[in-house]
Amino acid sequence: MIGNDIVDLHLAERESYWQRQGYLNKIFTADEQSFILASADPTTAVWLLWSCKEAVYKIVHRHTRVRTYAPLKFNCSVTAGTVTYEGHVYPFRSLQSGYCIHTIAVEKAELFDALEIYTEDALKREQWDISKDDDGVPYLEGSPVSISHHGRFAGLVIYRSNNYAGTLHMI
Numbered sequence: 001m002i003g004n005d006i007v008d009l010h011l012a013e014r015e016s017y018w019q020r021q022g023y024l025n026k027i028f029t030a031d032e033q034s035f036i037l038a039s040a041d042p043t044t045a046v047w048l049l050w051s052c053k054e055a056v057y058k059i060v061h062r063h064t065r066v067r068t069y070a071p072l073k074f075n076c077s078v079t080a081g082t083v084t085y086e087g088h089v090y091p092f093r094s095l096q097s098g099y100c101i102h103t104i105a106v107e108k109a110e111l112f113d114a115l116e117i118y119t120e121d122a123l124k125r126e127q128w129d130i131s132k133d134d135d136g137v138p139y140l141e142g143s144p145v146s147i148s149h150h151g152r153f154a155g156l157v158i159y160r161s162n163n164y165a166g167t168l169h170m171i
Contacts, residue, residue, distance in 0.1 A: 001059045001062050001063065001106070001107050001111075001144055001159065002058075002059065002104065002105070002106055002107075002111065002115065002144055002145075002146045002157050002159045003054075003055040003056055003057065003058030003059040003062070003104070003105045003106075003146050003157075004055050004058070004102065004103060004104045004105070004117075004146040004147075004148050004155050004156075004157045005050075005051040005052075005054035005055040005058070005102075005103050005148045005155075006051070006100065006101070006102045006103075006119075006148040006149065006150050006153045006154065006155040007047045007050065007051050007100070007101040007102075007150050007153075008099060008100060008150045008151025008152050008153050009043070009044065009047060009099040009100065009101065010099050010151060010152075011150060011151030011152075012043075012047050012150075012151075013043065018043070018046045024036065024046075026071070026072075027050070027053075027071045027072070028046075028049060028071070028072075029072060029075050031075070031077075032049050032075070032076055035049070035078060036049065044096065044101070047101050048078065048094055048096070048101055048103070049076045049078070050071075051094065051101050051102070051103035052074075052076045052078075052083050052092050052094065052103050052105065053071050053074040053076060053083065054103075054148075055083075055092055055103045055104060055105035055146075056074055056083040056085055056090045056092070056105045057074065058105075058146055059090060059105055059106075059107060060085055061135075061137070062137050062144065065135040065137070073085055073086065081093065083105060090105050090106065090107060091105065091106055091108070091109045091112070092104065092105040092106075093112065100152075100153045102119065102148075102153070102155050104117065104146075104155075104157055111159065114159055114160055114161055115157055115158065115159060115160070116157070116158040116160055117155070117156075117157050118155065118156040118157075118158075119153070119154065119155050119156075120153070120154070128140065128156070129141065130145060130147070140158055143158050143159055143160055143161075144158070144159040145157065145158045145159070
């Protein structure tokens with residue numbers, strides 16, 4: 001399955017003070033904290049890791065139908081491009097463009113080829129008939145979809161099992 005998360009770095013900077021005492025300990029593992037503190041841009045590192053955790057959380061929620069807040073259970077490795085949750089390893093891909101971080105995670109790497117990815121103006125041009133099941137899990141015409149928006153940015157990822165080439169629709 002799929003999950004995606006998008007972060008508007010301008011909005012995140014205004015609304016969250018990640019440097020406050022104890023914040024990193026509540027959200028990030030020791031290895032993740034080391035990655036953040038060693039980064040040339042710690043703020044961007046925080047939001048990159050957060051977007052990875054959130055994208056995988058959406059996959060887990062789709063499977064379990066349980067909403068839980070447990071960010072320390074999601075262990076990110078940026079160098080490996082994976083997030084591990086309860087023994088399961090989920091690959092992810094992240095893109096930073098200006099003040100936007102967009103992360104897409106999948107259950108297995110082969111699924112990246114079956115994704116349609118929409119961002120920004122493509123979302124405005126298209127007419128979307130998205131439905132949600134009783135647990136709030138979104139679908140588009142029966143296909144799994146992941147939706148994310150934050151500040152000025154939005155992303156939508158559709159899993160199409162017959163779409164082996166993958167497509168990217170951007171501004």
